[in-house]
Amino acid sequence: MGAPAGFLDGRVRSPDLAVFVSGVASMGLEILAGRIVAPQFGSSIYTWGTIIGVFLAALSAGYLRGGKLADRRADPKRLARLLLWTAVWVALLVFAGDLLLRSTVAFPLPSRAASLPAVVLLFGPPTYLLGFISPYGAELSRKEGLGEASGHVYAVGTIGSIVGAFGTTYLLVPSLGVDAIGFVFGVLLVATAAVLVLPSPSRDSIVAIGGVLVLLVASVATGAAGVAPEGTVVYQTQTPYQELEVIDSGDTRTLYLDGQRHSAMDRSDPTRHVFEYTRYFHLPYLFAEDPDDIDRVLFIGGGGFTGPKRFAEEYDATVDVVEIDPEVIGVAEEYFAVEESEQLRIHNDDGRQFLRESTETYDLIVLDAYKKDKVPFQLTTVEFMELADDRLSEDGMVFANVISAPSGPASRFYRAEYATMDAVYPNVYSFPTAGASAIQNIEMMATKNDTVVTEATLRERNTRRDIGIDLSAEIDDYRIEDDVGDAPVLRDEYAPVDTLLDPMVGQRYVIDETGTVENRSGGGDDPLRIAVAPSPAEPRVRPAE
Structure with missing residues (x-):
């Protein structure tokens, strides 16, 4: 020109x-x-x-x-x-x-x-x-x-x-x-x-x-006028994908992505689950016929690497993590005690592209790349679920960390994702992490096994198996949806994710925190839960520099 x-x-x-x-x-x-x-x-x-x-x-x-x-x-x-x-x-x-x-x-x-x-x-x-x-x-x-x-x-x-x-x-x-x-x-x-x-x-x-x-x-x-957030800003940057901040408050270090709390770490115990919903990541070890069969695990979405770190420490499994934002990977390694090894391997890539090009077979795929207001639609559709199914072993499972409401108008994305997973996998289960109908993390489990795993079976296995964590309280949230109403099945050609997320705009997002002591052996006492519910109506002000 x-x-x-x-x-x-x-x-x-x-x-x-x-x-x-x-x-x-x-x-x-x-x-x-x-x-x-x-x-x-x-x-x-x-x-x-x-x-x-x-x-x-x-x-x-x-x-x-x-x-x-x-x-x-x-x-x-x-x-x-x-x-x-x-x-x-x-x-x-x-x-x-x-x-x-x-x-x-x-x-x-x-x-x-x-x-x-x-x-x-x-x-x-x-x-x-x-x-x-x-x-x-x-x-x-x-x-x-x-x-x-x-x-x-x-x-x-x-x-x-x-x-x-x-x-x-x-x-x-x-x-x-x-x-x-x-x-x-x-x-x-x-x-x-x-x-x-x-x-x-x-x-x-x-x-x-x-x-x-x-x-x-x-x-x-x-710097910005107004009140600084609780805690000390350790690191702050703009990445090609989002605003990223690392903030310390006492012993808790929190990763904020686009102003929302994404991951947290106890600096005195880096693999402890600070957010309650991350405890649910261990449920696949109760759904599996034999927990020792979970040898290969893939996390799509890294964040603060809470789940991958704990899995690499707790289980005899090889963990791959795919994270699209290279700055998130660097921050996790520098500020969240993440260290790559033969057991924990990190890949800077798009999750769907990684699966498409991969020749590996996984026993468990964990989808942890969704946000309250920004969901990569290409990771929600039938075509993606079928791709994940192709990369799973014979009795493999998909675990999805979805942010939505379990009922009411704000449940549209959850119901659509349930219908989509149900169109591909024989059984789909869900576990709301904060009860009621608030916007929260809803953990969804899809299995290739035709046999329904009942709540009673999960309780019996939780008592008998030593998977490093007591999930008796989490099992209380067990549910199988009989009817998702008029929720659409999401497809590559039609996945109106923004429309489905729309009812959540301006509503409170509830994240429960665990206490400072966590039992890591099966059958122990459930840790204290602390409800923390920041309101979007009161935005966290950027810190004075």
């Missing part, structure tokens, strides 16, 4: 530069919006649709208003002021973005549109200001005709948007945190404003540029 004349041929004019940078900044802020909004509202198709729609609406409004004013007000100094005001708003996002985000959660909107007020408040104003740049740039263009000037500006702005999209996605997000990325865009806007007022800047221009730079530096230096 040829560059627009006068832009990339060594004769860059300042209005062209402003248009180019506005394209970079608008697209970069759009991608950044997803990272800022996702911890509160999720990153579903509805959130991204809202972000795209708001950005387009704000740009359109800016184009319209800017076009009306361009013929009498367009000049380089006004372009500079527009860029500086945009940089001021970016500084506000860096300093108080979390507080602004929190102020929007109480709006009585349907769950699908819950993110709309936040996106409008946080990103509407700067995007509106950036919309002025293109019509001003067209007015200041040296092109002879209106059509030529408009085409020139569209081309320059689009090139800027392409650079902003690829640069933010492949360079900034993997390398920097949200605040640092905002700072980069702010400095870029200020630097462009400085170019626009050269070669003879006025005193007011110099003061304004210097003041906005100081504001940007101060916003990054002071």
Whole structure:
């Protein structure tokens, strides 16, 4: 593609530069919006649709208003002021973005549109200001005709948007945190404003540029406004897939992914189950005819590697773990006492692709890659379950850690996943981990064996077998669904996972924690359960740095 004349041929004019940078900044802020909004509202198709729609609406409004004013007000100094005001708003996002985000959660909107007020408040104003740049740039263009000037500006702005999209996605997000990325865009806007007022800047221009730079530096230096989360932030980064934080509170170290607690470790006892739902991972050793037959285990999804670490320590089994995010693997090794060995092998890959290319046969496949608001649909369908079935031994099992509700409107994803697994495997069982109808971890077990394993059988085996953990309380949650209602069977061609997850938006997600002492021999006392239920209506504020 040829560059627009006068832009990339060594004769860059300042209005062209402003248009180019506005394209970079608008697209970069759009991608950044997803990272800022996702911890509160999720990153579903509805959130991204809202972000795209708001950005387009704000740009359109800016184009319209800017076009009306361009013929009498367009000049380089006004372009500079527009860029500086945009940089001021970016500084506000860096300093108080979390507080602004929190102020929007109480709006009585349907769950699908819950993110709309936040996106409008946080990103509407700067995007509106950036919309002025293109019509001003067209007015200041040296092109002879209106059509030529408009085409020139569209081309320059689009090139800027392409650079902003690829640069933010492949360079900034993997390398920097949200605040640092905002700072980069702010400095870029200020630097462009400085170019626009050269070669003879006025005193007011110099003061304004210097003041906005100081504001940007101060916003990054002071960190986010508001209350820091409980505990100490040990590590924080943006990965290509999610926001990642490691936070210590007492002896408990917790991995947060997109603002949600994903895994936890007792630093004084690294293989102890801190979250109650991870104890259920041992249920396959009661479902198996002979627990010693579980020789090969595959975990799809690593996180803090709670299950894989315990399995490698407790059982004579080889454990493979597939984790798509390389940063998660690095964090697990550095902060969660994960050490790769002949018994515990880690693979950086997509779970379905790994299974497709693998020639191994597994006795147990554990699906632990689902989140409350972000579920890779390709790991939920009949075709995936059939692929897993092909990779299982004759009496193999699939264990899925699903976040949903066991009943009520918020149970749609659970019921659909149950229907999907039931379409492939002879028997499917489920174990809600927090009772009632709250959003919680529901552990699902699918077996290739035709024989139904009853609750009484599980209790007898729990008493007789020494599997390193007493699961008598977990067996209380045993259920087999007779009717999943109108739940769809998910297929590659139709897996409306976002729609199924939609009723959970804005609802409380309950995670039970175990006590500080855990019995590791069969038949012992059940550990203390501590209910912990963080509410999405009260987002965890990013820490001050």
